[in-house]
Amino acid sequence: MMESGASSAQLVDDSRKPSYATQYLGAFSACMGALNFGVAIGYSSPAGSMLVKPQNMTYNYTDGELYLSEGQNSWYASTLNIGAFIGGPLGGLLINAIGRKGAMLSTCVGLLISWLLTIFAQNFAMLISSRVVVGLAIGINCIAANAYIGELASVEIRGTLGSGFQLMVVIGIEFAYIFGAIVDTWQLFATICMCPVFVFFVLILISKESPVYLLSKGKEKEAMASLQFFRGKDYNIQRELDMMRADMEEARENKVSVKDLLVNPHLLKPLTISMALMFFQQFSGVSAVLVNLTSIFKEAGTSIPESLSSILVGLVQIVATAASSLFIDRAGRKILLTGSALFMAISLVALGFFFYEKAIGQADSLQWLPLVSLMLFITSASIGYGPIPWLMMSELFPRAVVGEASSFSIMTNWSTSFVCTLTFTPLQDVIHDYGVFWMFASVCVVNVAFCVLVVPETKGKTVEEISAYFGAPSPVKSDPNEKPKIDISIIS
Structure with a gap:
């Protein structure tokens, strides 16, 4: 049989x-x-x-x-x-x-x-x-x-x-x-x-429910049906199913605690990188700008209505994010993150310059600069620092720890976002608009160096290859002559 x-x-x-x-x-x-x-x-x-x-x-x-x-x-x-x-x-x-x-x-x-x-x-x-x-x-x-x-x-x-x-x-x-x-x-x-x-x-x-979740609950028929649905009826899912099952068995045998995440270098390194990416994403000022966009344009006092300016920036954000999704698997994560941080810094310096000139009464000839600067800022963020920290959060870790590690990254993201959005208006009163934007720009400059020196490229790499990069021990190879653990014929 x-x-x-x-x-x-x-x-x-x-x-x-x-x-x-x-x-x-x-x-x-x-x-x-x-x-x-x-x-x-x-x-x-x-x-x-x-x-x-x-x-x-x-x-x-x-x-x-x-x-x-x-x-x-x-x-x-x-x-x-x-x-x-x-x-x-x-x-x-x-x-x-x-x-x-x-x-x-x-x-x-x-x-x-x-x-x-x-x-x-x-x-x-x-x-x-x-x-x-x-x-x-x-x-x-x-x-x-x-x-x-x-x-x-x-x-x-x-x-x-x-x-x-x-x-x-x-x-x-x-x-x-x-x-x-x-x-x-x-x-x-x-x-x-x-x-x-x-x-x-x-x-x-x-x-359909995730095939990985279904397999983890012992629902093999449902898992196979789900994976076959997502891969197409003519695709042989046997090898992928066997790999999923092997990963799960390895995860059960090698359960990881929070302590393990913090003391094992091959887990701590990707965790630190993921949390740092979330930190830089928020302290670049992206969330603070988006939730205060209307008030920023109102404060700039340009001739274009603030609601229209916000809509234009939003349209640019959509186009840039769509473009990013088209070549994110071609250009690679590292180069997009680096370029994103660099151009975000440039746009924030320009925006701060406008508000500085406005503060001394010399911004009449620069009415175009806030809209252009914010369009460049949002475009740069959308191409790199918008999607990639979230994507790399799921790529950097082996399946056995992705849930626990992602929770740390998520909490870093939301806590830093809270700080940035809550303090944005008070900081404007203390260090002025230009001071706030130049502060965000300085964080972006540090971010560029971090991307160049620390962030690895994960494009096209499997979970095993990424784990090996961080020094994870090699998994035990299964016997190639061993019969499949799941008989795919039972779904036909």
């Missing part, structure tokens, strides 16, 4: 390449969560201009209107990160307890609750609660969606599919910028922003 099964498996041409259409479909479904992520980020910029009123107004719910002070608005824009900080490690637990698909479905509940809290908010506490809840959902989804995409993707398109997460984030941000410019009230704005949640729910509901 086993010989018959083996010959049946060999009827499938081993030379065939996997189908990519179903992989793109699965990745798109997961990335709809990223679009909702972007909508939540983008909401705070236009909504902030609707919520913040002159200092002589009362900041409470009066006659159907809720107003915030500048300080309250800083907290409102930044507290999303508190929820996401908690959601990251929680997501690591959920993806193993209820699956990647189950974890993503659970975030739909959080997203709906957060928008309903916003729509019916009657005080500052309700608004803050809504941002914490949406952050919690986003933190879970970042772990679940990236794990799901990484596990369904073939190695040849892993980078392209992984970068799709960031592309959908920026599309969501642009969605918020556009509707924020059209509607007059933040309640109606929130109602519109809630609509993509339902699309995300339907797409995930009909999606």
